[in-house]
Amino acid sequence: MTRNKLRLAIVGAGPAGIYAADILLKAERNFDVSIDLFDHLPAPYGLVRYGVAPDHPRIKGIITALREVLDRGDIRIFGNVKFGEDITLEDLKKHYNAVIFATGAVKDASLNIPGAELEGSFGAAEFVSWFDGHPDFPRTWPLDAKEVAVIGNGNVALDVSRILAKHVEDLMSTEIPANVAAGLAASPVTDVHVFGRRGPTSVKFTPLELRELGELRDVDMIVYDEDFDYDDAARAAVAGNKQVFVIDKVLNQWRQREVGQASRRLHLHFFAKPIEIVDDGTGKVGAIRWERTAPDGEGGVVGTGEIRELPVQAVYRAVGYFGSPLSGIPFDKKFGVIPNHEGQVLIRDKESGEPRQMYGVYATGWIKRGPVGLIGHTKSDAMETIKHVINDLGNWWTPESPSEESVVEMLESRGIRWTDLDGWHRLDEHEQALGSAEGRVRVKVVPRDEMVDISRGDAA
Incomplete structure (x- = not known):
C-alpha cells in the first residue's frame, strides 16, 4: 500500500504526547505528516502544569522545551476536547490514519x-x-x-x-x-x-x-x-x-x-x-x-x-x-496501563483469546509503561512508539475524511468550545499579567469556563 501522508491524532498534550509529535516530525520517513494534539484540559503540558508543586520552578523549566516544540506551528492543538465524550475512536478513524494515546496516569x-x-x-x-x-x-x-x-x-x-x-x-x-x-x-x-x-x-x-x-x-x-x-x-x-x-x-x-x-x-x-x-x-x-x-x-x-x-x-x-481506562481501548486493570508491545496496542482475539495488535492504535508515556521514570524515559518511550508508527504504515487506517478542515467542522458542528495554540498564548499572557500585578511570574486561572473564555477571546 502506498502512502504519502500520515494524519496522526495524539490524545494527551503533556510531555509524552508533545515529545511523540516532535520525534515523528524529525524522524526519517518517506511520507508527509500532519499531527493534531487533543487534550481534555484547555491548557497543554499535563502533569508538568498540574502535577508539579508550584515552588519547583526548576522542574517547570521543562515547559520551556515543550513550548518551543508547540510554537514552531507544525502541530495543531485542540484543547478542552474530551476523548470518549466529545470525540470517539470511530471519529478518529474517520479523520486520521492512526492515534497515539498519551493520557498519562493522574489518579x-x-x-x-x-x-x-x-x-x-x-x-x-x-x-x-x-x-x-x-x-x-x-x-x-x-x-x-x-x-x-x-x-x-x-x-x-x-x-x-x-x-x-x-x-x-x-x-x-x-x-x-x-x-x-x-x-x-x-x-x-x-x-x-x-x-x-x-x-x-x-x-x-x-x-x-x-x-x-x-x-x-x-x-x-x-x-x-x-x-x-x-x-x-x-x-x-x-x-x-x-x-x-x-x-x-x-x-x-x-x-x-x-x-x-x-x-x-x-x-x-x-x-x-x-x-x-x-x-x-x-x-x-x-x-x-x-x-x-x-x-x-x-x-x-x-x-x-x-x-x-x-x-x-x-x-x-x-x-x-494509576492510569484510567479509555472508551473503546483495551485496559489492564491490574497495572493501570493500555496493554501494548513497545507502544503497539494489543487486544485479545475473540476466537483464540490471544493478544494481537490493534492496528492504528498506539500508546506512549505513563499509560504505556506505568507511572515510573522521568522526562528522559518519556522521550525514549516516545521514540520506541514512533518507530512502530512509521514501520506499520501498511496497517494504518484509511480515513474517509482526512482533511484538516474536516476535524474543525466536526468539533464546531457539535458545539464544542475547543481551544487552540493561539488560545493558549492568550491564556498564558493573561496569567502572566495577573502575576506581574503581584510581583509574581504568573497566577493560574483555575475555573475551566474562565480558562476557555480567555483562550477563545470571549472573556468580558
Whole structure:
C-alpha cells in the first residue's frame, strides 16, 4: 500500500504526547505528516502544569522545551476536547490514519489497608491537583488537621509534605492560586509525619527534593536515630551509589541539628509500614498504626511484629499514580496501563483469546509503561512508539475524511468550545499579567469556563 501522508491524532498534550509529535516530525520517513494534539484540559503540558508543586520552578523549566516544540506551528492543538465524550475512536478513524494515546496516569493508586476510606484520608494526587489549580477539582480543601501523616517515600510524598509544612508566605512568589493560598494560610498544622516501610538508603526521592525540605523556614526536620543502624546491604548502597550517598549525608546532617524552636515540625519515619488508619469513633481519621520493619540483609525489609500508633487527624496516601481506562481501548486493570508491545496496542482475539495488535492504535508515556521514570524515559518511550508508527504504515487506517478542515467542522458542528495554540498564548499572557500585578511570574486561572473564555477571546 502506498502512502504519502500520515494524519496522526495524539490524545494527551503533556510531555509524552508533545515529545511523540516532535520525534515523528524529525524522524526519517518517506511520507508527509500532519499531527493534531487533543487534550481534555484547555491548557497543554499535563502533569508538568498540574502535577508539579508550584515552588519547583526548576522542574517547570521543562515547559520551556515543550513550548518551543508547540510554537514552531507544525502541530495543531485542540484543547478542552474530551476523548470518549466529545470525540470517539470511530471519529478518529474517520479523520486520521492512526492515534497515539498519551493520557498519562493522574489518579491515585489504591492503598489496601483498613481505614483508607475514612474521612480525612486523601489521595496525594488529588491534593496535588488542588494546590496546582486543576480546573476539575473543588476550590476548597479540608485543611483542619494539626497532625498529619503522609504515606510514601517518593517525590510526590515530599511535595505534599513540603506544601503542608511550609508557611504560605514563603509560597507567595510562586504561581499558587489565590484560593489555595487562602486555604493553606488557615491551616493549623504543626506536625507532618512521613512514613516509609524501608530504610533511609532505599527511598525513591531525589537528593534535590530532600535538600529542599531542610531549607524550609521555621520548620524543624526530625529524624530518628533508631533508623540509622545500617546493615551491610545499606552500607554497600551508600558506598556504591552517589545518589544514595548524598541522601545519607543530608539525613545524617539533620541528625546533628538542634530542634525545638520552630513552630512546625516535619518528621521522617523509616522502617515504618502503615497497617491501618484508625477511626476516631466518628468515621474520621484519628491515628495511624504501623509495624516496625527491619532490614532483611538483601536490601529489603521484614516485619518485626512491633506495632506503633500515632495520633493524626489526616492521612495523605502518596503510594503512586494509576492510569484510567479509555472508551473503546483495551485496559489492564491490574497495572493501570493500555496493554501494548513497545507502544503497539494489543487486544485479545475473540476466537483464540490471544493478544494481537490493534492496528492504528498506539500508546506512549505513563499509560504505556506505568507511572515510573522521568522526562528522559518519556522521550525514549516516545521514540520506541514512533518507530512502530512509521514501520506499520501498511496497517494504518484509511480515513474517509482526512482533511484538516474536516476535524474543525466536526468539533464546531457539535458545539464544542475547543481551544487552540493561539488560545493558549492568550491564556498564558493573561496569567502572566495577573502575576506581574503581584510581583509574581504568573497566577493560574483555575475555573475551566474562565480558562476557555480567555483562550477563545470571549472573556468580558
